[in-house]
Amino acid sequence: MRKVHRCRFSILSRICLISFIILATFTFINQEIFKLNNCRGLEQDSAVPTSSIPSRYLLIPYREFAYRTSISCNAYKLDQPDKELSQLHPKYSQYLRGAFPYVIPYTNITYEDVENFYNTKSNKSRLAMRQISFASNIEFENIPYKYENGMWSPIGVTSAQRTAILVPLQDRDYNAKAFLLNMHAFARRQLLTYLIVIIEQVYPINSRFNKGRLYNAGVRYIQQNQQKLNITCFILHDVDLIPENDGNFYTCESKHPKHTTLRIRKLNSTSDYSRFYEFLIGGALILTFDMYKRVNGFSNLFWGWGGEDDDLSLRFIQRRACVVRPSYELANYIALPHSNGRSNNARFKLLTWSTVRLDTDGYNKIDSMIRIVHILNTSTVLHLKIDVDANHIYYKSASIGNSQLIYNKTYADLTTTRGPVTTRVAKKLTSM
Numbered sequence: 001m002r003k004v005h006r007c008r009f010s011i012l013s014r015i016c017l018i019s020f021i022i023l024a025t026f027t028f029i030n031q032e033i034f035k036l037n038n039c040r041g042l043e044q045d046s047a048v049p050t051s052s053i054p055s056r057y058l059l060i061p062y063r064e065f066a067y068r069t070s071i072s073c074n075a076y077k078l079d080q081p082d083k084e085l086s087q088l089h090p091k092y093s094q095y096l097r098g099a100f101p102y103v104i105p106y107t108n109i110t111y112e113d114v115e116n117f118y119n120t121k122s123n124k125s126r127l128a129m130r131q132i133s134f135a136s137n138i139e140f141e142n143i144p145y146k147y148e149n150g151m152w153s154p155i156g157v158t159s160a161q162r163t164a165i166l167v168p169l170q171d172r173d174y175n176a177k178a179f180l181l182n183m184h185a186f187a188r189r190q191l192l193t194y195l196i197v198i199i200e201q202v203y204p205i206n207s208r209f210n211k212g213r214l215y216n217a218g219v220r221y222i223q224q225n226q227q228k229l230n231i232t233c234f235i236l237h238d239v240d241l242i243p244e245n246d247g248n249f250y251t252c253e254s255k256h257p258k259h260t261t262l263r264i265r266k267l268n269s270t271s272d273y274s275r276f277y278e279f280l281i282g283g284a285l286i287l288t289f290d291m292y293k294r295v296n297g298f299s300n301l302f303w304g305w306g307g308e309d310d311d312l313s314l315r316f317i318q319r320r321a322c323v324v325r326p327s328y329e330l331a332n333y334i335a336l337p338h339s340n341g342r343s344n345n346a347r348f349k350l351l352t353w354s355t356v357r358l359d360t361d362g363y364n365k366i367d368s369m370i371r372i373v374h375i376l377n378t379s380t381v382l383h384l385k386i387d388v389d390a391n392h393i394y395y396k397s398a399s400i401g402n403s404q405l406i407y408n409k410t411y412a413d414l415t416t417t418r419g420p421v422t423t424r425v426a427k428k429l430t431s432m
């Protein structure tokens with residue numbers, strides 16, 4: 001009996017010892033991962049174009065990672081324009097008033113209403129127009145602006161940058177019209193030279209939203225028209241968000257992406273602003289083309305709501321970039337109402353593999369994936385209608401129960417074609 005007892009004890013203690021070793025090793029590895037991905041360390045060396053994170057560390061439990069990581073550049077201050085730029089930078093605009101008097105139009109507002117509003121010179125007829133047709137409470141100032149070669153610019157001032165505001169869209173027409181009505185007024189207070197591009201997903205019929213592909217398609221379109229437009233700054237903007245303060249500058253920082261959506265309040269809601277996790281870069285993100293290209297844009301694999309912006313955060317981390325943010329009191333937004341889109345249940349699996357895919361899944365692949373179905377160009381909007389699955393590869397079923405299928409396909413791509421594709425893509429990228 002005694003022997004049996006001793007034996008049991010020793011088996012038990014062995015199990016305990018082994019479990020302890022496993023636990024200790026796991027905790028150590030975890031700590032190493034978080035140390036490596038901490039942005040505080042990254043910002044000191046943000047010019048380095050490639051990651052030093054060994055790929056074996058990249059398969060990470062995403063949820064835990066997102067909630068424990070900040071992508072902010074902690075020590076970095078926003079670019080300060082020097083006095084010579086006083087004619088150019090929004091900071092010195094004489095039209096800044098602080099609170100932005102956004103307008104919630106009637107639901108029957110049309111794109112023509114917006115177009116007519118911004119092309120009518122006299123304040124009197126503007127007033128009549130808005131009272132009859134689409135809103136009654138507009139307080140926008142009539143700031144002298146001209147429309148030329150596809151862009152709006154302030155008369156008598158050269159803006160510091162040339163800005164494209166890119167807005168992906170699916171099924172939120174009212175939000176798009178309300179966005180346009182407000183955003184022109186907002187951009188003008190800051191004396192931006194700008195155009196607004198709505199990138200609408202129209203095919204496949206009834207498919208889930210692929211915001212990543214839409215952004216990639218929008219940036220690609222601008223790049224193809226750069227001779228005419230000469231854009232120096234991109235603003236990636238959700239269609240349902242309207243900024244509440246005109247001191248929230250829609251300008252690119254020279255070295256870092258800027259995330260400006262820090263607090264969001266639902267329209268007509270009695271609850272306070274929501275603050276999101278530090279890792280979030282969704283909402284409104286402002287960056288140069290160089291930065292966009294450095295991370296190979298967005299992943300093309302996210303179908304449905306959620307995750308594509310978190311995937312971009314992981315790309316920034318891998319490419320050693322952190323984001324800058326304005327102060328909280330400036331970065332408040334109002335969220336317009338809309339029905340909820342279908343969410344992407346595969347997003348956590350996709351995020352786990354995010355950084356491994358960076359070079360083979362993104363902006364460099366967009367040409368073969370999408371087709372521009374229609375282009376509508378008025379002075380208030382460049383409206384691109386897009387088929388986001390022109391090669392009929394990923395989106396097979398309208399009632400997509402196939403998130404798992406997409407994930408499997410992605411996984412298969414990685415495991416079968418990763419080596420040769422990476423080199424091919426790298427070559428192609430340099431020629432873009």
Ligand code: BGC
Nearest residue numbers: 276282305306307308309310
């Ligand atoms: C999603 C993001 C989204 C964020 C805030 C996250 O769970 O993955 O895509 O931007 O929530 O709504």
